[in-house]
Each structure stands twice: as C-alpha cells, then as structure tokens.
Amino acid sequence: MRGPQREAQSGMPGRVTIYEVGPRDGLQNEKAVVPVEVKAEFVRRLVSAGLDTVETTSFVSPQWVPQLADSAELLTLLGEVGRGRNRPVLVPNERGLDAALAQGVQAVAIFGSATETFARKNLNRSVDESIAMFAPVVTRARAEGLWVRAYLSMCFGDPWEGDVPIAQVVEVASRMMDLGCDQLSLGDTIGTGTTGHVHRLLDALDTNGIGAERIGVHFHDTYGQALANTFAALAHGVTVVDASTGGLGGCPYAKSATGNLATEDLVWALDGLGIETGIDLEALVETSVWMAGHLGRPSPSRVVKALAGGDD
Amino acid sequence: MRGPQREAQSGMPGRVTIYEVGPRDGLQNEKAVVPVEVKAEFVRRLVSAGLDTVETTSFVSPQWVPQLADSAELLTLLGEVGRGRNRPVLVPNERGLDAALAQGVQAVAIFGSATETFARKNLNRSVDESIAMFAPVVTRARAEGLWVRAYLSMCFGDPWEGDVPIAQVVEVASRMMDLGCDQLSLGDTIGTGTTGHVHRLLDALDTNGIGAERIGVHFHDTYGQALANTFAALAHGVTVVDASTGGLGGCPYAKSATGNLATEDLVWALDGLGIETGIDLEALVETSVWMAGHLGRPSPSRVVKALAGGDD
Numbered sequence: 039m040r041g042p043q044r045e046a047q048s049g050m051p052g053r054v055t056i057y058e059v060g061p062r063d064g065l066q067n068e069k070a071v072v073p074v075e076v077k078a079e080f081v082r083r084l085v086s087a088g089l090d091t092v093e094t095t096s097f098v099s100p101q102w103v104p105q106l107a108d109s110a111e112l113l114t115l116l117g118e119v120g121r122g123r124n125r126p127v128l129v130p131n132e133r134g135l136d137a138a139l140a141q142g143v144q145a146v147a148i149f150g151s152a153t154e155t156f157a158r159k160n161l162n163r164s165v166d167e168s169i170a171m172f173a174p175v176v177t178r179a180r181a182e183g184l185w186v187r188a189y190l191s192m193c194f195g196d197p198w199e200g201d202v203p204i205a206q207v208v209e210v211a212s213r214m215m216d217l218g219c220d221q222l223s224l225g226d227t228i229g230t231g232t233t234g235h236v237h238r239l240l241d242a243l244d245t246n247g248i249g250a251e252r253i254g255v256h257f258h259d260t261y262g263q264a265l266a267n268t269f270a271a272l273a274h275g276v277t278v279v280d281a282s283t284g285g286l287g288g289c290p291y292a293k294s295a296t297g298n299l300a301t302e303d304l305v306w307a308l309d310g311l312g313i314e315t316g317i318d319l320e321a322l323v324e325t326s327v328w329m330a331g332h333l334g335r336p337s338p339s340r341v342v343k344a345l346a347g348g349d350d
Numbered sequence: 351m352r353g354p355q356r357e358a359q360s361g362m363p364g365r366v367t368i369y370e371v372g373p374r375d376g377l378q379n380e381k382a383v384v385p386v387e388v389k390a391e392f393v394r395r396l397v398s399a400g401l402d403t404v405e406t407t408s409f410v411s412p413q414w415v416p417q418l419a420d421s422a423e424l425l426t427l428l429g430e431v432g433r434g435r436n437r438p439v440l441v442p443n444e445r446g447l448d449a450a451l452a453q454g455v456q457a458v459a460i461f462g463s464a465t466e467t468f469a470r471k472n473l474n475r476s477v478d479e480s481i482a483m484f485a486p487v488v489t490r491a492r493a494e495g496l497w498v499r500a501y502l503s504m505c506f507g508d509p510w511e512g513d514v515p516i517a518q519v520v521e522v523a524s525r526m527m528d529l530g531c532d533q534l535s536l537g538d539t540i541g542t543g544t545t546g547h548v549h550r551l552l553d554a555l556d557t558n559g560i561g562a563e564r565i566g567v568h569f570h571d572t573y574g575q576a577l578a579n580t581f582a583a584l585a586h587g588v589t590v591v592d593a594s595t596g597g598l599g600g601c602p603y604a605k606s607a608t609g610n611l612a613t614e615d616l617v618w619a620l621d622g623l624g625i626e627t628g629i630d631l632e633a634l635v636e637t638s639v640w641m642a643g644h645l646g647r648p649s650p651s652r653v654v655k656a657l658a659g660g661d662d
Binding site: 042067200201202229230235259262263311346 | 559573582
C-alpha cells in the first residue's frame with residue numbers, strides 16, 4: 039500500500055503549504071554532526087520531492103548551535119536552490135541578518151519566546167529585551183525587501199513555567215507581528231498541547247487581529263499530539279504547517295528524542311483527504327531513510343517505518 | 351510536566367470510555383511470550399489505574415494464537431477482576447463461547463472482516479461463511495444474557511485488496527449488528543485510514559441505522575494517524591475508543607512494529623480537553639514501563655517515552 043484511500047472531508051483547505059524545518063530545526067537538535075555536503079544534498083532532495091518551502095539553516099553563533107556553524111558554506115553549496123522567498127534562514131539578531139544578507143537570502147525568520155523563562159534560557163534576555171533585539175532586524179529585513187517569519191516558542195506549555203496563559207501568548211505574538219513580520223509560527227516546542235488548546239489560541243489570535251491566513255503551526259510530536267493538533271488548526275483555516283522530514287530533531291528541553299511532526303505522516307494524512315501538497319511521498323521516505331543512515335538512527339516517523347520496513 | 355494544560359473544546363463529549371485492548375489485541379501481536387501471572391498482574395494494574403473496560407483475552411485455538419493459549423488459566427487467576435460486562439473476551443466461534451461461558455464471563459466479542467481476503471486469511475472462510483459462523487455465537491451469548499461486541503477489521507484499507515469501499519463496510523457491519531450485537535468496533539487494522547475517511551464511514555453507518563452511540567473506533571497507529579482519526583470520530587459523537595496501554599501490539603500484516611493507539615497518548619489528549627476518562631495517567635505509564643521490561647522492548651507510546659524518559 040503506497041498511499042491512503044482518498045476520502046474528502048468538508049471544511050478542510052484544498053491546499054496546504056508544508057513549511058519544511060528538517061534542515062534547520064531538525065538537524066539543529068540532532069546529536070550527530072552532519073557534513074555540509076550531506077546537508078546540501080538533503081535540501082536538494084527535499085526540494086526535488088516537491089517541498090516548496092524549506093528553511094535551510096540558521097545564522098546563529100556557532101558557539102550556541104555548533105550543528106549549524108556551516109550556514110554560509112551550505113548556502114554557497116546550494117546556490118540558487120538556497121535562495122528565494124521560500125528558502126528562509128533563521129537569524130537571531132542583526133549580526134545574523136548581516137551574514138544572511140551577505141549570502142543573498144530573500145527570506146528570514148526570527149525566533150521569540152512566549153515565556154520569560156525560555157526567553158532567558160534560549161535568548162539570554164527577557165521577552166521585552168528580545169523584542170527590542172528583533173525590532174531592527176525586522177525593520178532592516180523589510181527595507182531590503184525580505185519576507186519575514188516570526189517563530190514564537192512555548193505557546194502551549196513551558197517546561198519550567200508549566201501552563202502558559204493564552205492571553206500571554208497573544209500579547210507576545212501581537213508585539214512580534216507588529217514589528218512587521220509576514221507570518222507567525224506558533225510553536226508547541228515541548229509537544230504538550232492538545233486540540234482544544236489549539237482552537238482556543240487560534241480564536242484568541244483571530245479576535246486580536248492575527249487571522250489564520252498569517253499563521254503557521256509548529257507542533258512537536260513529543261506527546262503524540264502533533265497530527266491531531268494540526269487538524270484542529272486546519273479546521274480553523276490555517277494552511278501553513280511546519281514539519282520535519284523523517285521527524286528529525288528533538289527538543290533539548292524535553293526528555294524524549296521525539297522531534298517535529300514528521301513530514302511524511304502529515305503528507306499521508308493530507309493525501310488521504312485529497313488535499314494538495316505537491317509532494318512525492320515515496321521520494322520523501324527515501325530521503326528519510328538516506329538521512330537516517332547519516333544520523334545513525336532510524337527515523338521516528340510512523341510512515342517511514344511502515345513504508346520502509348524499519349523497526350522500533 | 352505531568353499533564354497537559356486544560357483547554358476545553360466545543361463539540362466534544364464530556365466523557366469517553368476507553369476500551370482497553372492491550373491484554374488481548376496487544377499481547378496477541380507481540381513476539382514475546384508473557385507468563386500468565388504477568389498477564390494477570392497487567393490486567394489488575396490496568397483496572398486499578400482506572401481503566402473500566404478491559405478486554406482480557408481470547409478463547410481462540412492455541413494453534414492459531416499461541417500467545418493467548420492460557421486464557422482459561424488467566425481468568426482463573428483473575429477471579430472477579432476478570433468477570434463482568436466490562437471484561438469481555440474474544441470468542442471466534444461456538445467452541446470459544448463454550449470455553450468462555452465455562453469461565454463465567456459476561457461479555458464477549460466476535461471478530462469479523464470487511465474484506466473477503468482478510469476473512470479467508472484470518473478466519474479461513476468467506477465473509478458469508480464467517481457471518482454464518484457468528485450467528486449462533488451471538489444468539490447463544492444473548493440468550494445467556496451476555497454483552498456482545500462485534501469487531502470489524504480492515505474497515506479503512508486492506509493490505510491485499512487496497513481500498514475498501516465504504517458501502518462494503520456498511521453492508522458487512524449491518525449484517526454483523528443484525529445478528530444482535532450491542533457494539534460495533536470499526537477497525538483500521540493496518541492503520542492507513544485518515545480523518546476524512548472516518549467522517550465518511552461514520553456518516554454512512556449513521557444513514558444506515560448504526561449510530562455513533564453503538565460504535566467504538568479501533569485505530570492502529572502504523573501510519574501515525576490514530577489520534578487524529580480518533581478526534582474525527584469524537585467530533586461525530588463516538589464516545590468509545592479502543593486503545594492499548596503502551597501501544598502494545600503490532601499488526602502481523604503490516605511491516606511496522608507499531609500497534610494500537612497507545613492508551614497513554616489518548617489519555618493525554620482527552621485530559622487536555624478536560625474530557626473525563628477516570629484514568630490515572632501516571633499509574634498507566636508505570637504499568638507500561640513495567641510491561642516493557644517483560645517484553646524486552648521500549649513502549650512505542652510517545653507519552654510513555656516523554657514521561658518515563660525512554661528513548662527511540
């Protein structure tokens with residue numbers, strides 16, 4: 039069986055854009071260090087499997103994220119494949135933006151936190167200070183004509199703070215978007231969120247002027263909730279879903295090795311409903327098997343296991 | 351973090367009955383042979399963790415399912431814990447029913463197939479012949495005052511036949527229920543189904559007189575779709591969900607080792623919405639860790655991995 043039975047579902051979008059985060063969010067959280075040539079091949083394979091939007095890397099200090107220290111080299115290797123408004127790179131600050139601009143990128147993403155504790159742990163500053171840091175990045179990026187995405191992490195729970203009030207997420211999200219960002223990616227960084235939570239947060243954002251058309255959802259599958267949460271978001275009008283081929287990546291702040299929603303599991307789900315993604319699932323599974331060889335561990339994706347015959 | 355943030359969702363039931371299939375469907379499909387004392391302890395732990403409905407074993411020929419050859423001994427060990435209308439056992443035929451009745455069980459389940467190929471492979475007879483075999487089982491069980499469940503497998507896809515037309519599932523389901531069964535469990539035996547498929551099948555069953563109040567859903571997580579599919583069913587009014595503690599069991603007809611929807615992942619999802627289940631998640635996770643030790647492999651449940659610190 040190479041694909042699910044097609045049975046349409048009312049109230050679902052006709053097309054979903056998968057925002058592939060494997061090369062960045064995925065590899066950033068893998069223990070194995072992947073050679074830059076393998077990363078370049080990974081991105082090329084993803085694009086040729088039909089993934090239109092691929093976040094390729096991060097221009098962050100190598101001291102903080104040694105896994106992505108080769109970002110400039112990767113973009114050089116990628117050439118045209120690494121440029122364009124659908125090949126964003128993460129930039130934490132103005133220095134990162136400078137480095138990204140020097141490479142001719144046309145899209146960037148900033149990475150904020152909905153909670154004070156994670157802002158301190160991840161960005162070494164308060165939420166206020168981090169937004170002050172992002173402001174000139176977004177202003178300059180927009181002046182250069184770049185597309186800008188705002189990640190907001192810990193939207194559904196925080197490992198230190200526990201529950202994260204929806205009003206707090208809306209407030210920080212609004213401040214991030216008011217900087218001039220084009221898209222907001224709501225991160226369930228530790229994977230604890232559930233479907234009711236997704237509905238309520240999207241409702242609250244909509245009420246506050248951030249509609250589904252500007253939102254992407256970013257679910258980690260740590261507690262097995264990622265796909266169910268994605269469907270809650272789709273029912274709400276969201277059409278951009280972050281996923282990581284092979285389910286690459288974990289979260290260093292959760293005990294489990296389970297990472298992002300696996301792109302293959304998402305594609306299977308969307309294929310079943312006849313929702314267009316433009317993706318060749320078989321090519322994607324082959325890519326995950328190939329990458330698993332480089333990482334020295336099997337893909338946690340259920341679909342990869344089922345189709346490629348892997349084991350737990 | 352010991353539980354998800356509580357955020358209610360409209361259109362969801364206030365309470366869900368989890369129909370625990372770990373001791374039967376789970377252990378039946380595990381390679382390891384588990385001693386009968388361990389099985390008894392497993393059932394006792396599940397019940398004391400708050401699982402009200404537990405299918406304990408199967409009175410099937412030991413030649414076909416050696417893993418459950420100890421069913422009579424298990425029920426003897428279980429005593430009262432193994433009896434009652436919420437402690438069903440599987441009976442394939444009249445001989446199985448006799449053996450179950452001799453043990454004083456008060457609830458049984460029969461196991462049919464929506465497809466001809468699986469009926470032949472699993473029951474060694476056609477769909478017609480299998481229904482003819484079930485008829486006296488159900489009649490006698492009802493005459494004895496037993497509660498009767500009808501499993502229907504391959505409702506969402508068949509590994510040999512591929513797509514399974516919804517009309518075909520409805521037809522076989524209707525014939526099974528017309529025998530006099532109390533509940534229908536719709537099985538996605540190979541885990542290929544998606545959410546639109548769930549909605550459409552439930553719609554078609556409802557149109558044909560089998561309403562959500564008589565239906566349970568039984569999803570395998572082979573393609574990562576089980577929880578998303580469960581939510582589609584809940585939105586449709588279904589309140590009985592089959593799950594297996596620790597995600598025990600696989601499907602011998604799919605290449606992957608991934609089994610039933612893990613009870614823990616389901617409980618996490620329901621807890622998040624404030625839907626009552628009566629289950630102590632922590633006790634359940636402890637039980638899965640304990641059982642994983644007996645099986646010699648880690649639980650595939652995401653929640654067990656996250657909370658117990660397991661690894662892929």
